[in-house]
Amino acid sequence: MTDKNNQPMIIRPYGDRLDDGIVQTAFVLPVPPSEKAKEAARELMRKMGFIDTKIATMEKAAEQYSFFIGYGRLKHTIDFSAIDVPEVVINKMSRTELDKWIGEKIGRKIVVFGACTGTDSHTVGIDAIMNMKGFDGDYGLERYAMFEAHNLGAQVPNDTLLDQAIAGHADAILVSQIVTQRDIHIDNARHFIQRAKDKGIYGKVILVLGGPRIDHKLALELGFDVGFGPDSRASDVANFVAKGVVEKKKVL
Numbered sequence: 001m002t003d004k005n006n007q008p009m010i011i012r013p014y015g016d017r018l019d020d021g022i023v024q025t026a027f028v029l030p031v032p033p034s035e036k037a038k039e040a041a042r043e044l045m046r047k048m049g050f051i052d053t054k055i056a057t058m059e060k061a062a063e064q065y066s067f068f069i070g071y072g073r074l075k076h077t078i079d080f081s082a083i084d085v086p087e088v089v090i091n092k093m094s095r096t097e098l099d100k101w102i103g104e105k106i107g108r109k110i111v112v113f114g115a116c117t118g119t120d121s122h123t124v125g126i127d128a129i130m131n132m133k134g135f136d137g138d139y140g141l142e143r144y145a146m147f148e149a150h151n152l153g154a155q156v157p158n159d160t161l162l163d164q165a166i167a168g169h170a171d172a173i174l175v176s177q178i179v180t181q182r183d184i185h186i187d188n189a190r191h192f193i194q195r196a197k198d199k200g201i202y203g204k205v206i207l208v209l210g211g212p213r214i215d216h217k218l219a220l221e222l223g224f225d226v227g228f229g230p231d232s233r234a235s236d237v238a239n240f241v242a243k244g245v246v247e248k249k250k251v252l
């Protein structure tokens with residue numbers, strides 16, 4: 001992306017007035033609250049590159065831990081025009097338009113299998129995408145006449161999801177990863193892709209990765225066809241998958 005004149009577009013954060021560089025940040029230190037802890041927090045912010053540092057909040061987070069909210073000013077700037085990230089470009093149809101389009105282009109229902117995989121037990125995200133009710137007024141895949149949606153739930157091993165998707169002749173597989181501690185979502189996603197390759201279906205089905213710390217760039221790097229992050233909508237997923245199926249043609 002560039003600005004209108006294809007010129008560099010230098011930006012920095014602002015708090016009170018444009019270009020003041022003010023940032024709010026929050027972190028935890030493994031020491032109880034004290035004046036010494038507060039000064040340590042300010043020193044840490046200075047090391048992060050902040051000037052005019054101020055600790056607005058210091059609270060006990062647990063035994064021997066303190067939570068801080070700090071304000072500081074940054075000199076750093078970003079050239080917005082030099083930032084280049086892949087985005088999911090969707091020319092979106094409504095639910096009824098999409099159902100009609102699938103009927104015309106594919107002539108059958110699109111089969112989708114999804115789950116929250118590995119040790120992750122958070123189902124709300126995958127439910128928001130797949131279940132009838134959907135999320136924030138945006139109906140889930142079950143609501144579409146031309147989607148056959150199988151939501152396997154939480155803590156589903158990658159192999160189980162893949163095996164059931166293969167047995168069910170899936171067009172797309174949806175993987176949800178919410179917990180990100182120690183990058184477990186990345187390890188699990190990599191394992192899923194490896195097992196999809198081992199089972200010979202990689203490249204033959206649309207692979208979708210979603211979760212609050214997922215973005216399209218990361219998903220592509222991991223070997224998925226698309227990534228959906230926070231605030232995703234089933235309607236976006238439905239449009240992406242339907243167009244992907246039409247382009248890839250079903251092989252399974």
Ligand code: B12
Binds near residue numbers: 124135175
């Ligand atoms: C509800 C909840 C739980 C419930 C889950 C119940 C359930 N059935 O899902 C319970 C109590 C079981 C739970 C347990 C745990 N939780 Co919890 N939980 C949450 C909480 C409060 C809300 C999550 C949620 O429902 N969000 C709403 C949905 C709609 O948002 P979403 O998941 O982001 O999904 C959207 C997008 O990401 C995307 N999306 C998601 N998946 C997919 C998949 C596809 C294919 C697509 C296209 C899109 C997509 O679309 C969705 C809609 O827009 C969050 C904190 C928070 N506020 O987010 C913590 C949170 C996720 N939990 C956390 C933790 C640590 C845990 C536990 C480890 C706690 C513990 N020590 O036991 C356990 C995990 C156990 C396990 N094995 O997984 C941490 C994770 C930290 C991290 N970075 O990894 C969080 C962030 C809380 C925190 N701040 O510490 N949790």
